[in-house]
Amino acid sequence: MRILKTTIFALLGLIALLVLAVIVITATIDPNDYKTDIESVVAKNTTLTLTIDGDLGWSFIPLGIDVNNVTLEHADGSPFSKLNQLTAQVGFLSLLKFNPQVHKIILDGLEVTLVKNEQGEASWENITAKKDVSTQSASTEQQTNTKETEKSLPLDSNEDQASKKALNLEIEEIAITNTTIHYTDKQSNQSASLKDFNLLANSISFGNEFPLNIQFKVSNSNPQLDVAAKINAALTIDSSMKLVEVKDLKSDYTLAGTPFNGKAVSASLNANGIMADLTKDTVSLNKIALAFANLSLNSDLDISNLSGQPQLNGTLNIQDFSLQALLASVGQPKIETADPEVLKKLGFSTEIKGSAEDLKLNKVLIKLDDTNYTGIVNYRSAGQFVAANIKGSELNVDRYLPPVEDPVTQAAGTIASSASNDRAASKGNKPAKNNDPEPQLLPLEAIRSLNLDISFIQQTLIAKNLKLNDLTFFMKANNGVINVSKVSGNLYEGNFDVNAKIDASSDNPAWSINKTVNNIQIMPLLKDFQDIEIISGGINLKANVKTAGNTISALRGAAKGSANFDFDKGALHGFNLNKLACEGFALINRDKVTKSDWEKKSDFQAMKGNITIDGNTFTNNNLTAAMGGLALIGKGVIDAEMLSVNYGVDLKAVGDLGDNACRVNEKVKDLAIPVICKGSLSEDPAKLCKLDSSRVQELVTAAGKKELKRKANKEVDKQLDKYLGDDKSETKKGVKNLIKGLF
Structure with missing residues (x-):
């Protein structure tokens, strides 16, 4: 004691x-x-x-x-x-x-x-003074001996408990x-x-x-950039330093500088709670709210298995916002569109599951103004694989295109450009040309890295005034090869189905395209797409084309293939082939057509043929058509680049053409009236097709000779019958043939 x-x-x-x-x-x-x-x-x-x-x-x-x-x-x-x-x-x-x-x-x-x-x-760097080598070696050796000694000493149990004490x-x-x-x-x-x-x-x-x-x-x-930040939060840290909780996080930022063109942009990051629990190997993000200008992102996310492969489970939501307003707030020009009301309601939401190596986005919702896209997306880091199954409602692409230039402004620009070129020409200079290289269609390096499996369905798609329904698109891509197993849809009362393969493993990608068209009404399609009104009817088509290249001009120039087509119950618009045929027969009959109320179209029951594709040239040598009172046979060439045609058509009467001047008699029987269709498809169709005057003149001459011969033979028969009577022997026939041969 x-x-x-x-x-x-x-x-x-x-x-x-x-x-x-x-x-x-x-x-x-x-x-x-x-x-x-x-x-x-x-x-x-x-x-x-x-x-x-x-x-x-x-x-x-x-x-x-x-x-x-x-x-x-x-x-x-x-x-x-x-x-x-x-x-x-x-x-x-x-x-x-x-x-x-x-x-x-x-x-x-x-x-x-x-x-x-x-x-x-x-x-x-190197702000510590250099030590003497011998002193440094001695110090290092002493530290090594000390460490070895410490390792050899047993750890006192009281010290062990003290080290574990929080x-x-x-x-x-x-x-x-x-x-x-x-x-x-x-x-x-x-x-x-x-x-x-x-x-x-x-x-x-x-x-x-x-x-x-x-x-x-x-x-x-x-770039010049200034950021001012203010952060407030309440923190809790446990004595083991393995549990950290952040509550009521409120942070505000102001950004300014070159990226924002003099604008000051506000941003914030707030959260109800952020908790990291290292004992449970988890992090929880509760009601995270990130705001930038008028853009607002909200998320709830739980992350588990931090020390291994982190697993994610939560939601992500970007509230509806105006992209045009966002651009304006950060000092950027707005996107000029044909419809000024688009890009004002964009949004995104999804459920997040999986890990960084295998991430799944479920219940994806993408809003683009009045259009909604829903589906699922899966990303796997192994092979950089992306799979997506997306469905969309109605989308009008034309609304998002650049606005159409005012005709007066466009005309003024054309006149100014023409005047500039005229002035250059007057000075002996050549007009300036656009030497910009043609844009590449495919980013080849990016495609070679793709590993995709995409399924896409668009309920309605409007593009270049074309309206497609139930557009379906299935695509897989791997090792630089894109296989489009199906592109199909309903279009102008018919449907189409396309499959294609693009091999982009080389710098000159190869394309193979197979296309089937069933009963698509061609008139409204051409009208909406190119404002061309030249042919109507339901088209059926099967085409196989192979080509190579990575620009539009290269693909057109290298195209090789064929196509079979037929039109059902249609018409050629802007001209009347019956009228042209009648005028031809009237010339032969040396008569005048009196009918004046010809329709400006040529109805047909069926038209068919096949096309050989060689670059921009589409050649057809077996066009046939059944028309009211006429049989049509034609051949010619279409230039797909210039949208021009050079077609020759022969019209043979097989019935009444509607006027007495073009009556079918012995003189014109079996004759075919030639019509030439030549010029731009964008021109007035009435000026596109006309009688082939040189060939018609040949027919008139031939018909005249035929008529003279007929009349001469008739007169020979009359005179022989007068002198030889009713003798029907072979001798009489031989004499007749001999005399007719003289003529």
């Missing part, structure tokens, strides 16, 4: 002596007397120069230190860092209880200058104010700075909620 009392009194005495020693030291020793020694130590061990212009101070209750007006400079006098004030205070008795209670940590006016010169050397830390206040960091890279002519950084926190202790406030400004030189 006496020994215990003696031990307790001894410990109390030691503590009292220690306290007394600290009191005596802090009361009698002035740390300012050691400024020169401190500066010398820094000079000896670094390449920097330390200057302490302010006072050094310390205190006992609370135990603390004050440092004021300190600068660090490089050997050439350039600044490295400076500090206005550093105050650190801790309760002395709390240290003896192994329960440190920090009163204050104040860091004010810290300024750091970091520079990388033209040679890429950084000012913060630290009970309490801090009354942390204040980091007016901090500035300058960074300059002379090699890349870049600079950035962190200014007015302030961090305030108080009543900090493990397991209890404490407030955190942060403010700062960031500036970048190229």
